Amino acid sequence: MDAKTKQKYEARAQIIKAMAHPSRLFIVDELSRGERCVCELRDMIGADISTISKHLSVLKGAGILEDEKRGLQVFYRLRVPCILNFFGCVEDVLVANARRGAAVVKK
Amino acid sequence: MDAKTKQKYEARAQIIKAMAHPSRLFIVDELSRGERCVCELRDMIGADISTISKHLSVLKGAGILEDEKRGLQVFYRLRVPCILNFFGCVEDVLVANARRGAAVVKK
DNA sequence: TTACTGGTTGGCAAAATAACCAAATAAATG
DNA sequence: CATTTATTTGGTTATTTTGCCAACCAGTAA
Incomplete structure (x- = not known):
């Protein structure tokens, strides 16, 4: 992999890495329903x-995400909503895994 | 977050985490064009x-991914092709970021 | 059997991440 | 101005991830 190609995949990996944590995934999911302040997310x-x-x-x-401060609170919202497309496919993988799991159990 | 919700997001995060590395992203991208053996991927x-x-x-x-051994070689291929949907949105984020970068520079 | 090729596994050191606490900042309020 | 509230930042420690090497395993062929 030449330096340029490497850079390309590093930039993409950084975005996916940002999603690769349970709490951050929850945040993205929650923000798909509208903006939330930090304290709301903390409570959840x-x-x-x-x-x-x-x-x-x-x-x-x-x-x-992007943020906006209003008064004492900072509100966060999705900046690129297509991020939600991830969830559908992740669901598909989980279903396929469940089948695999079931198959393994069957043996 | 109750234990069940937490588990839900952990399972999903694990799948995304698997993609969250430049080389692994490259592999997924490459396998979208067909199966490859380990040695081909190593060379690339x-x-x-x-x-x-x-x-x-x-x-x-x-x-x-799933794998299949044929002779001395092990071939890997995508098991859930919708994974490729990720790339489109990641591209969108990068474009939005480039604009943001340009805007920041403008200031 | 021996040797060879392709791949996996175990172990280790270095690097990156995560979570908390404490301290700093910023806007609103008395 | 001092205080309170909401959030960010710095620092520390614990955990996870990464990448290489060496050793090992599975087919194939001599």
């Missing part, structure tokens, strides 16, 4: 607020 | 064959 996820803030900054850094 | 990526083999086992473990 139940981790330290600094942890939530860091997850949000990873997603924002990747270009998946 | 240029890492140690044990490294390639481990990447493949991560993707296989997630249920994204």
